Amino acid sequence: MSSPGKVLRVTFGANPNSSSLGVDVTFLLFGTMAASAIAVLASALLRRARQPEPKADV
Amino acid sequence: MKFGLPQILAARHEQFGGIVATERPRALVHLDRALMRRLGYGPSALWDNPAPSPLSAPTEVHLVLSKRCAAGCKGCYVDATPKGEVMSLDDAKRSLDELARLKVFHIALGGGEAMDIEYLFEVADYARTVGIIPNLTTAGLTLTEAQAERCRVFGQINVSVDGVGAAYEKARGFDGYDRAERALRLLRAVTRHVGINFVVSRSSYDGIDEVARLAKKLKLSELELLRFKPAGRGGGAMFDAEDLTPEQARGIYPKALRLALRRRLRVKLDCSFAPMVFAHNPPPALASFFGVQGCVGGDVLAAVHPDGVVTGCSFGGPPEADGRQVGEFEAAWKTGFRAFRDYVATAPEPCASCRYLSLCRGGCRVVSAARGQWSDPDPGCPRVQDYRAKNPPVRHSMPIV
Structure with missing residues (x-):
């Protein structure tokens, strides 16, 4: 059976600044277990997500 | 932040798999190759390379539309003046065409006061047309209701507020607080994606709590804390006076955590604060998952200045290309930015x-x-x-x- 694949990284929000998107301390509060849960949830949701057109050759 | 069934706005391949930009929640999500395949993306020539490599392009680019601003903030990092250089509309569009070709997801519009540029909304609309989300930083001093209404085009708008009341004047050198708060209220009335940028300096540090209270009161989406940087008018003696003390540097991350908990507010620290975060030993895997990174110049970030010059960071770095010329940015991205990447x-x-x-x-x-x-x-x-x-x-x- 092929691998279901996984989410490697998530950065929430959009950055209006001259420097980076930044450290979202809100998410660092949640801890490693929460990150794992978000990875699983995000992976599941993405598989059901509405897709842009066309998908090929991105 | 709204959660639900996400919508994928854009996607691109990377050596490790790919990145998708989503809405609800708004996020950039890095996926491995297997998940990219499952979503219908792939395979890609980038996957033939077994060794980790830089991203195929920045995920976000700061488009410095001008160095023109009449406010005269004493620490302005671009040294903006009322007659400063402005990027032409044609050059802005040419830069956006190049960034779209590279599949850059976001641009941050700023520099001097972008709101004073007559074609600002035309640039923002054009960015949407070519598939890039435009975001904006403004001081908001001259914002009108009509302009606020047009700000719906932006993904996120942050207003610069470095203190409440007299603290604003102390930080910026002029009394602009009432106008900045008015801008926040006008913008919040038309979009929930409004936040505050707070430049943390030695003298503004103690005012963070009060600005966090303001952000909560106005139901803003975020408070972003930016480290005072030695660029433009913020360099030299100004930086000597305003660089954080060692105690403040150690305290900024715990302070941000406390604010996030106590105010139930989204608090962010910019990339230059990463060493102050890592000094408190967060789990590296957790930091990596949430994209907590230090210097991201030439990695996920680049800047295009009003004269078209591309640098790895808005605050410094050697010139790498002319962002208005077809193919120059892409060529530089493949092999350049060594000052950052090495x-x-x-x-x-x-x-x-x-x-x-x-x-x-x-x-x-x-x-x-x-x-x-x-x-x-x-x-x-x-x-x-x-x-x-x-x-x-x-x-x-x-x-x-």
């Missing part, structure tokens, strides 16, 4: 043995350059300060008596 491989102690090196990347290069060499560790990092206290520099020459 740090991890060549880092001196204490960075070389730091477990956060690959994430932190030595902290802020611009601060390092202002205090010594570009390639030095960030002198504001608590670990670097401890290391230097224990290992004072060796004198190689005899003092002149």
Whole structure:
């Protein structure tokens, strides 16, 4: 059976600044277990997500 | 932040798999190759390369539309003036065409006061047309209701507020607080994606709590804390006076956590604060998952200045290309930006043995350059300060008596 694949990284929000998107301390509060849960949830949701057109050759 | 069934706005391949930009929640999500395949993307020629490589393009680019602003903030990092240089509309569109071709996801519009540029909304609309989300930073001093209404085009708008009331004047050098708060209210009335940018300096540090209270009161989406940087009018003696004290540097991350908890507010720290975060030993895997990184210049970020010059960071770095010329940005991205990218491989102690090196990347290069060499560790990092206290520099020459 092929691998279901996984989410490697998530950065929430959009950055209006001259420097980076930044450290979202809100998410660092949640801890490693929460990150794992978000990875699983995000992976599941993405598989059901509405897709842009066309998908090929991105 | 709204959660639900996400909508994928855009996607691109990377060596590790790919990145998708989603709405609800708004996020950039890095996926491995298997998940990219499952979503119908792939395979890609980038996947033939077994070794990790830089991203195929930045995920976000700061488009410095102008160095023109009448406010005269005393620490302005672009040294903006009322007659400063402005990027032409044609050049802005040419730059956006190039960034769209590279599949850049976001642009940040700023520099001087972008709201004063007559074609600002035309640039924002054009960015949407070519598939890039435009975001904006403004001081909001002259914002009108009509302009606020048009700001729906932006993904996120942050208003610069470095203090409440008199603290604003102390930080910026003029009394603009009432106008900034009015701008926040006007913008919040038309979109929930409004936040505050707060430049954290030695003198503004104690005002963070009050601005966090304001952000909560106005139901803003975020408070972003930005480290005061030695660029433009913020360099030289100004930086000497306003650089954070060691105690403030150690305290900024716990303070941000407390604010996030107490105010139930989304609090962010910019990339230059990464050493101050890693000094508190967050799990590296957790930091990596949520994209907590130090210097991201030439990695996920780049800047295009009003004259078209591309640099790895808005605050500094050597010129890499002319962003208005077809193919120049792309060519530079493939092999350039060495001043930023080579740090991890060549880092001196204490960075070389730091477990956060690959994430932190030595902290802020611009601060390092202002205090010594570009390639030095960030002198504001608590670990670097401890290391230097224990290992004072060796004198190689005899003092002149």
